[in-house]
Amino acid sequence: MILRKCTQCGLEAKTKDDLELFRKNPNYPFGRANICKQCVNKKLRKGGEWCESQARSQRKWHPIYNPLHNPKKIRFSGKRILLRENPRTNICSQCGRRFPEELKRQTNVHHIRYDSKNPLDFTVELCNSCHAKLHHVLRKLKRKNDFLVVQERQV
Secondary structure (H helix, E strand, C coil): CCCEECCCCCCEECCCCHHHHEEECCCCHHHEEEEEHHHHHHHHCCCCCCHHHHHHHHHHHCCCCCCCCCCCEEEECCEEEECCCCCCCCECCCCCCECCCCCCCCEEEEECCCCCCCCCCCEEEEEHHHHHHHHHHHHHHHHHHHHHHHHHHHC
């Protein structure tokens, strides 16, 4: 009985020991994927079809690039900026709730207005719920203003 067969090279695993030649994946039967380790390595090397996407996904979790691991990084007008020091105090400026240091990304730095020379000007630190409420109110106001503008044009 064949337990696994590589979709790339056709290698077959007939015993549990042969399964060690296949890539681990808990979502597949026997905890192994339908591709052998050699074929995975060929695809991941430079020039393989997975090379670019694999590099992008690894970059996403690298501590320098990922804001979850790097609290000094903020998004500012569509760009990510690395700051010299951490701008977060882990205290919501709206409700005053404090978060422990080990709970990462419980607060958001919200830009009230953008200043291209200094990204931290006109910012407030909000917890996730206050930030969501603020955006809800802002969307509501924008819809109301759009409605008033349309009514003025019709008059």
